[in-house]
Amino acid sequence: MTICRDCCCGSARKHPDVDHDAQLAALRAAVGERHRVRVSECLSVCERSNVVVVHPAPAARRAGARLVHLGDVLEDHLVGAVAAWLDAGGPGLAEVPPVLTPRVFDPADYAD
Template sequence: MTVTPGCLVTVCRDCCCGSTRKHPAVDHDAQLRRLRAALPAPHRVRVSACLDLCAQSNLVVVHPAPSARRAGARPVWFGLVLHDSVVDDITDWVRAGGPGVAPLPATLELSVVAPTLPTGG
């Protein structure tokens, strides 16, 4: 039996995201455990080094499932993910299908941030 891949959720954990110096009231490890527990296969949760949007920490990026990506869906970046309620809203949306499949709830629209653009030359 083949499992259709789900969304990929990238959680920034580096200089600012996940920092108790910057966000001492947030249990960053518990936040990551909460995401992983709420998003078992076919979804995946991974941790990333700095995503270069430190002013918006904690960052979470939801990447569409491969089929939605092929249909034109793009990753959605969320900033200031500091409360369990936002984590819960993200996991509910991902379980409903995420980018390109389920409409983005109004409560999550408030957390959407513009991604960083690669600099290169």
């Protein structure tokens, strides 16, 4: 999984009510050693900050699963939902949890 933490994502200016460091720590703690968490510079979809990109497991990717982009991941319960989805198999192996479905977006819709 990749977490955007740059100009808007992770910004106290844009999201002053979110403890971005605590959110990242909670996500890392929730997935533990089972899943890798990368921090990225700007992913250029600032309209959807905070952005989390969920990667399919290698077997699912070989079977055709693709990255899933989630935007507006601002509440703690969403962090738990992402972790639970990964533990259930993630993209290509488990359905997107209903609480995350409204947050799925196509980054091509935001391309310049």
